[in-house]
Amino acid sequence: MLEVRELTQRFGGITALEDVSFTARKGEITGVIGPNGAGKTTLFNIITGIYTQTSGSVHLNGENISRVPAEKLAARGLVRTFQNIELFGNMSVLENVMLGLHTRSSSGIFSCMTKMPWHLKEEKNIRQQAFEWLEFSGITDLAGHKAANLPFGKGRLLEIARAMAVNPSIMLMDEPAAGLNNSETHMLAALIRKIRDKGVTVVMVEHDMELVMDICDRILVLNLGRMLAEGTPREIQENPAVVAAYLGEG
Amino acid sequence: MRNINVEIIKFLVLALLVLLLPAVVHEGYLLNVLVFVGIHSILALALNLLLGYAGQISLGHAGFFGLGAYISGILTATYSFNPWLAMLISASVVTLLAFAVGFPILKLKGHYLAMATLGLGIIIYIVFNEAVDYTGGPSGLSGIPNLSIGAYSFDSDIRNYYLIWTFALVAIGLSLNLVHSRIGRALRAIHDSEVAARVIGVNARLLKVQIFALSAGLSAVAGSLYAHTMTFVAPASFGFNFSVELVTMVIIGWLASIYGSLLGAALLTILPELLRAFQDYDIIVYGLLLILMTMFLPGGLAKGFPQAAAYLRTKFGRGPASDA
Numbered sequence: 001m002l003e004v005r006e007l008t009q010r011f012g013g014i015t016a017l018e019d020v021s022f023t024a025r026k027g028e029i030t031g032v033i034g035p036n037g038a039g040k041t042t043l044f045n046i047i048t049g050i051y052t053q054t055s056g057s058v059h060l061n062g063e064n065i066s067r068v069p070a071e072k073l074a075a076r077g078l079v080r081t082f083q084n085i086e087l088f089g090n091m092s093v094l095e096n097v098m099l100g101l102h103t104r105s106s107s108g109i110f111s112c113m114t115k116m117p118w119h120l121k122e123e124k125n126i127r128q129q130a131f132e133w134l135e136f137s138g139i140t141d142l143a144g145h146k147a148a149n150l151p152f153g154k155g156r157l158l159e160i161a162r163a164m165a166v167n168p169s170i171m172l173m174d175e176p177a178a179g180l181n182n183s184e185t186h187m188l189a190a191l192i193r194k195i196r197d198k199g200v201t202v203v204m205v206e207h208d209m210e211l212v213m214d215i216c217d218r219i220l221v222l223n224l225g226r227m228l229a230e231g232t233p234r235e236i237q238e239n240p241a242v243v244a245a246y247l248g249e250g
Numbered sequence: 251m252r253n254i255n256v257e258i259i260k261f262l263v264l265a266l267l268v269l270l271l272p273a274v275v276h277e278g279y280l281l282n283v284l285v286f287v288g289i290h291s292i293l294a295l296a297l298n299l300l301l302g303y304a305g306q307i308s309l310g311h312a313g314f315f316g317l318g319a320y321i322s323g324i325l326t327a328t329y330s331f332n333p334w335l336a337m338l339i340s341a342s343v344v345t346l347l348a349f350a351v352g353f354p355i356l357k358l359k360g361h362y363l364a365m366a367t368l369g370l371g372i373i374i375y376i377v378f379n380e381a382v383d384y385t386g387g388p389s390g391l392s393g394i395p396n397l398s399i400g401a402y403s404f405d406s407d408i409r410n411y412y413l414i415w416t417f418a419l420v421a422i423g424l425s426l427n428l429v430h431s432r433i434g435r436a437l438r439a440i441h442d443s444e445v446a447a448r449v450i451g452v453n454a455r456l457l458k459v460q461i462f463a464l465s466a467g468l469s470a471v472a473g474s475l476y477a478h479t480m481t482f483v484a485p486a487s488f489g490f491n492f493s494v495e496l497v498t499m500v501i502i503g504w505l506a507s508i509y510g511s512l513l514g515a516a517l518l519t520i521l522p523e524l525l526r527a528f529q530d531y532d533i534i535v536y537g538l539l540l541i542l543m544t545m546f547l548p549g550g551l552a553k554g555f556p557q558a559a560a561y562l563r564t565k566f567g568r569g570p571a572s573d574a
Contacts, residue, residue, distance in 0.1 A: 046447060074451030086446035088439045090506075099439050100430070103451035105432050109460060112431035123431065166450055243554040 002047070002170050002201055007056035011043055016042040017225045017239050020056075024170070024218075027094075029192060029202040031216035031233075033209070035245060038222040040205040042082070046171055047203075048080050049073055061169060076102040077169035083178055083205075084230060085155045089148030093158055094141065096147050097130040100165025100199050130165060137161035137191065147218075153184040166202075171195060173204040189215050214238065221245070255425060260509070264422070269416045272408055281407040283523055285474045285479060288414035289472050290515035292421050294499040296468035301497065302505035304461050306356060307443030310371030310491045314466040316488025317344050318473025323394045323483050324384055333397045337474040341467050348466030352459035371493050372501040378485035390484030397478045410479045417475060421468060425508050437461060438506065458574060474514065491528025502543060531569060 002024040009017040024030040032040050045225055047058050049070035057066045068076070088096050093166040105126055107119040132223055134140045137157040142150065150158060156176060163171055169188045176192070177185045185208065190200040196202050206212050212219065213233045221236060223245045229236055236242055275281060297311050321340035325331040331339070355366045378385050385391055396405045404413045413475065428434050439447040440454045448454050477483050495518060503514025521539065525532035547557070 040519060050445070069448075070445075071448040071451055071453045071455075074449065080449055086443045086449075088442040088446065090442055091435065091438055095435055095438075099435050099447070099452070101449055102432060102436055107432060110432045110462060111426065113428045115427050119431065126432065168438055224306070 001061055001225055002203060003062075003234040004043075005057045005059065006046070007046060007213055008045060008054050009051065010037075010054045015225050017046070017053075017222075020222070020225075021225050022220050022227070022230060024201050026169070026201050027196060028198050028201055028217040029204065031212040031219040032205045033207070033212055033219060033236075034222035034228070035203065037224070038091070039225040040222055041174065042225075043222070044080065044205060047172060048078065054141040074166050074168075077167070078172070079163040079166045079168040080172040081156075081159045081174060081176060083174040085152070085153055085159050087150075087158060087162075087181065089146070091147055092143065093145050093147055093150065094127070094130055094134065096158055097133050097161050097165050098126050098147065100133065101126045101129055102164040103166060107219070110232045120162070133161040133165045136164060138187075150177050153181070156180065156188065156189070157183075158215055160195070164198075170198055170203065173202065173205045173206075175205055175207060177206055177208040180211070185211055207226040257430070261419075261426065264509075264512075265419055265447055268517055269279070272411060276408070278407045281411050283520060285407065285410050285414050286430035286514045287519045288411070288517050289420045289479075290475050290499065291512045292417045292472040292475070293469055293496055294503065294511035294515040295421055295425050296465045296472070297496050298500045298503075298506070298508070298511045299425060299437070299468075300461055300465040300506065301500050302511075303434065303437040303441065304458055305339060306458055306462065307360075307497070308367040308462070308465070309364050309490070309497065310369075310374070311469050311496050312490070312492035312574045313374030313487045314344055314348065314469040315473040315476070315492070316483075316485070317347070317374060318393070318470025319477040319483045319488070320385055320473075321470070322380060322412050322474035323477040326395050326478075327391060327393045328384070333395055335476075337397075337471065337478070339473050341470045343466030344470035345463045346472075348493060349459060349463035352462040356455070368490070368493075371490060375489055378488060385485070388485060393416070394477050394483065395483045396481065397475075398463050407486045409500060410569070414475055414479065417471065421471075422508060422512070429508065433457070434523075441506075459469075470556075498540065499508035502540070502550060505554035507550065507552040510550050510552030517551065 004020060006024050007017055007020045008015070020043065022030070027078065032043065034040055046053045046231065049068055053066065053245045057064055059065065060076055065073065065076065065078070088099065091201055107122055111119040131143070137160055139154060139157050139161065142154060144247070145156060147155070177188055181190060189211055192202060216233055218231065219233055219236045220230050221242050228245055229239045229242050231239070271284065272281065275284065283318065288305065293315055297308065300308055302307050318340045321332070321343055322336045322413055323531060325336035325339060326333050351370065355363065355370070358366050371422060387462065396403050398404060404410050436447065436452045436457055439452055444454050498509055499514035499518045501514070503512070504510030525535050528535050
């Protein structure tokens with residue numbers, strides 16, 4: 001469960017987020033929507049420790065993670081994917097997913113250099129589990145390819161497989177459908193449902209309204225850094241303020 | 251698993267080559283060149299872990315090499331320590347020093363990191379020159395004993411050759427293990443996308459400092475070996491030029507390739523010797539060759555050989571055209 005409390009972020013004189021609060025529950029998909037400049041990406045960057053907020057707090061399964069640096073969050077079960085896909089391009093697809101298991105392995109420099117037995121055992125485990133996550137994403141056949149050579153859609157699936165390998169309780173997805181064609185978006189929708197069914201809390205920023213209305217259990221609408229509305233997809237579609245923001249000034 | 255077997259075979263071929271080479275090359279001068287190829291290989295390897303894998307530049311590695319040489323030299327020549335013990339102490343001291351310095355320095359990126367490590371190298375170089383009471387200043391430190399095991403002293407060219415290359419082979423083996431492990435993957439991940447690496451839980455900052463320390467420590471080992479082989483050290487060997495030369499070895503060889511570092515070290519050590527025929531113009535020919543190589547073999551030597559082979563195949567119509 002992810003809880004955001006009264007989050008405010010100012011950059012100099014500009015207020016990017018003001019007093020935003022919401023809760024994403026376990027086993028639900030929460031959508032965050034809003035016109036450009038609404039503060040969606042800022043919200044993600046604060047939750048994932050890339051920015052530090054001006055005030056307010058973020059709680060992961062009841063624990064305050066507001067001051068936890070980005071690299072420590074994965075071990076606590078929080079991962080994210082990026083709008084423009086951040087893969088390790090010079091590495092193979094399999095190696096990318098193996099990196100997702102970094103926090104779940106512990107061999108240090110010395111045992112890696114000297115091939116200690118526990119390190120070899122761990123390495124074997126990592127490889128085996130990585131293959132399981134490749135299968136989960138449906139890209140097992142690409143295991144040996146260089147990640148930089150993947151088409152965009154497959155890269156997205158790889159990024160998700162890598163994030164799932166971390167064994168997260170919360171997955172934040174920044175515009176997962178951006179750049180995907182229709183059939184790829186359908187596959188993505190099915191995959192996100194599969195992730196939710198594994199008990200992972202999904203929070204996604206997305207512009208594809210059809211996808212958002214289709215798979216989200218709850219939706220949070222931001223506009224100019226403030227919360228405009230929160231509710232089920234049906235409630236949001238019928239909310240006059242949301243309609244005005246999107247069709248009027250948006 | 252097949253990949254791992256190929257790695258083992260490559261390594262064994264190299265070890266065999268090292269073992270048998272003196273059967274062909276037994277003249278003192280040439281053996282001495284090969285000793286330097288070995289020392290430079292260890293250094294290029296150490297720098298490659300940092301530069302090629304983790305993607306962090308250092309223009310101060312000659313300084314760590316020099317520190318290793320001087321600490322070993324001073325402890326044995328002035329204070330009569332056992333050379334092996336001196337080597338261990340110098341490697342440990344340099345590793346710890348790099349670890350401490352690494353925390354502030356490796357917060358910097360790109361050009362700024364280059365500047366900071368450059369400064370570090372220059373400071374170390376100045377200390378070698380100015381701490382005359384300990385280092386002997388610009389005229390150097392002599393009387394450094396050879397390494398020895400019992401009564402067996404590494405005091406001839408052939409003995410030094412096997413000593414240095416034993417160390418080089420061990421360093422190559424350990425580095426190969428490291429780059430094919432979770433640590434190696436994490437290093438390359440930092441190189442490709444530091445943000446993504448952090449988000450999936452790689453402690454990029456700590457790992458960069460650790461690999462910087464390891465790299466410096468390995469360079470110090472090369473320094474100790476150098477000191478005990480040459481029995482004399484002077485500051486001129488550890489200046490800025492040599493730091494640049496090390497970076498060139500890594501780049502010419504191929505970033506992020508262990509065997510590439512070896513090729514780069516071999517080429518940059520042997521080439522100047524071959525170019526002596528050009529007498530005063532050797533430095534010009536040397537520079538031209540480096541420029542041509544970076545222009546036509548941008549992937550480096552390790553990648554260049556398969557590329558050249560593919561090119562020749564298409565040129566002479568044997569086998570299918572390759573995209574290389």
